[in-house]
Amino acid sequence: MILFDREKLYADRILALDDKGRSVTYGQFNAFSGELYRKTGGKKLIFILCENTIESLLGYLGCLKTGIVPLMLDSHIHPSLLNGLIREYHPEFLYAPEACMGKIEDGEVIWHTGGYCLCRRNEKLPPSLFSQLSLLLTTSGSTGSPKLVRQSGDNIDANAQSIASYLEINENERPVTTLPMNYTYGLSIINSHVLMGCTLLLTTYGVLEPSFWEFARKNKAASLGGVPYTYQILKRIGFMDMDLPDLKTITQAGGRLPPGLHKEFALYAKRTNRKLFVMYGQTEATARMGYLPAAKSLEKCGSMGIAIPGGRFWLEDEQGGVITKPDVSGELVYQGKNVALGYACSKDDLIKPDEWKGVLHTGDIASRDSDGYYYITGRKKRxxxxxxxxxxxxxxxxxxxxxxxxxxxxxxxxxxxxxxxxxxxxxxxxxxxxxxxxxxxxxxxxxxxxxxxxxxxxxxxxxxxxxxxxxxxxxxx
The missing domain is CATH 3.30.300.30 (ANL, C-terminal domain)
Structure with a gap:
């Protein structure tokens, strides 16, 4: 994967700092990956119960680097939902915090690493995996739906490169985690910054906790991201009056930001000489498909922007015809190398090849103004x-x-x-x-x-x- 092409150059650089004062370098991550490969034997299915911790990060990145295929799940997933997914997909391994071991019905611990355990299951019917399959994410993680999105290494590489390009990420960026690691937006932040050799600031604190802001200030957080609800909280707690001297960029995705709130944060960014990027994406496109350039935050307030570098949008009417006139609503369609391989609903689907061929019908209804900027107006899907x-x-x-x-x-x-x-x-x-x-x-x-x-x-x-x-x-x- 391109994601790790320059890893040797970063060997002594800090990959991540956490809120317990611990750190890990890119070189130590490389050593972890080798041990993970030796313990698992390569391309196998593994479930990772995620937290914003060093151990969780190493597990995720280690899988991508060595070809192990992880399904990323919230560590707080209900045991019945977790074991339902296990029965559906038959993973050979689980990688989980020690505190979550009681959720797992069967499994032998073969490796303790920090606060995480690698468990091997006595799985007699492991799934066959498509050669390009690299990552699995849920379409509706909170309900334990067995419907997953199948992503390839090329999907992840393409999206990380696009995001790093339009956000102008360099090796000195320090993003602080505000989103869970099993969430496509949270992963996109990790991927795009690891690509550039950045240091990730990992914290389990939430933005409502003073400890989060102490951690962010102490470690010179340069960027943070959030969903619309995050921005509602930020406004309520007085974020716009906080002293955050190193903060340069704020990003938003995960739903439409109300225009009024969008405008308030765009004005804040302009007043403080920071950049606000409103973005649009779906798990089916590995993460990001569209972004509103920071310079257009006020002029195009309420817009989800234009296609990311390497991607293309268009609108289709109900008959599948392409809409060429401005200000006419239709289904938003996207084309790009970051479009995932397809869905999986059972272990037998994990061997399927690329079914979507780089084109995604998003299920969102949008319109396009005369300048080419898109606005989400509704949804087709439930x-x-x-x-x-x-x-x-x-x-x-x-x-x-x-x-x-x-x-x-x-x-x-x-x-x-x-x-x-x-x-x-x-x-x-x-x-x-x-x-x-x-x-x-x-x-x-x-x-x-x-x-x-x-x-x-x-x-x-x-x-x-x-x-x-x-x-x-x-x-x-």
């Missing part, structure tokens, strides 16, 4: 973004129907607002549903609500009429 994480509404329905057998559910929503409709709600049941949802998926009650209807509307073939529910979704109980 996904929403909750705190930046993509949530598959159909998967939430599936979880609820499995938990509450015999009760019908229908989910609708927009970014940061999930509404659960049910036709069988007894007093106090709404709180029980929300508590279950939070326990299993991490979706909190502030981002979700339960509403009772007499009957969930369906058509003659029994399909839910979501449009009818969407008209009442704002009147939540």
């Amino acid at each position: 996904f929403i973004k909750v705190s930046g994480s993509r949530v598959n509404l159909d998967e939430v329905e599936r979880l609820l129907k499995e938990q509450y057998e015999g009760i019908d559910f229908a989910c609708v929503g927009s970014d940061d607002k999930l509404v659960i409709f049910t036709d069988h709600l007894i007093p106090e049941a709404g709180e029980d549903i929300l508590e279950y949802l939070y326990r299993v998926t991490g979706i909190g009650s502030r981002a979700a609500a339960v509403k009772r209807v007499d009957l969930i509307p369906k058509n003659e073939s029994g399909k839910t009429l979501y449009k009818k529910l969407e008209t009442t979704a704002d009147n939540r109980e």
Whole structure:
């Protein structure tokens, strides 16, 4: 992989610093990778339970470097969801924090490294892996959906190079982690900075904690990224008045930033001589597809920008025809080397070759202005973004129907607002549903609500009429 081409030049350079005062060099990472390869034997499927720690970072990068194929999962994943994925995909290894070992139904610890353990499973039916397959990410991680995105090393390289180019990343950049490592946006920050030999600042603190800002200031954080919810928090805690002398760049992705908030942060960036990059992406494109140049943050406020270097956008109408006129909405289509290989829904899919051939129909509805800048106006697919994480509404329905057998559910929503409709709600049941949802998926009650209807509307073939529910979704109980 190009990602590691210049690694020998970086041998003594610090790869990462963490909030416990520890550090690791690029040279030490190289040694770790060799040991990981010896322990696993090469191209095997491994599940990594991620945290923003040195051990987690080494595991991820070590897999990419040696050809081991990781599925990246949140270390807080519910045990039932984790073991469901294990039964579906049959990984031969798991790499997880010691505190998570109780979640794993079977596995022999063969290597302790820091606070992480490498476990070998007695797997009799390991999956066959496509030669170019390098990484697996969930499409809706919080629900434990078995649907994964298959990414290649070329996908990762291409996206890292594009991002490093338009963000003008050099070896002196120091990004501080604000996003989980199992999230495509978080990984894109890691990849693009490792490519350039930067030092990553790893912390498990959140932006609401004073310790996060102490760590960022002490270690001279040069950039930070966030989803729309992150920026709402930053405004609330007085970020714009903070003394952060080394901060140069702030980035945003993971959903549409409200135009008002976009404008406030664009004005802040202009006033403080910093750069704000609003970006657009999906896991299916390895991470980034579009970005709004910092110089256009105010002029094109509300836009998700233009295609990244090496990529191309166009719009299609409902018949698949290309829309050439400005200010006409259609489905946003992207072409680039970072478009993933395709989906996997079971272990048998991991041997599949490249199915998408560099073209992705995003499922997002957008328009393009006369200057060529794109604006997202809606979605075709049943996904929403909750705190930046993509949530598959159909998967939430599936979880609820499995938990509450015999009760019908229908989910609708927009970014940061999930509404659960049910036709069988007894007093106090709404709180029980929300508590279950939070326990299993991490979706909190502030981002979700339960509403009772007499009957969930369906058509003659029994399909839910979501449009009818969407008209009442704002009147939540």
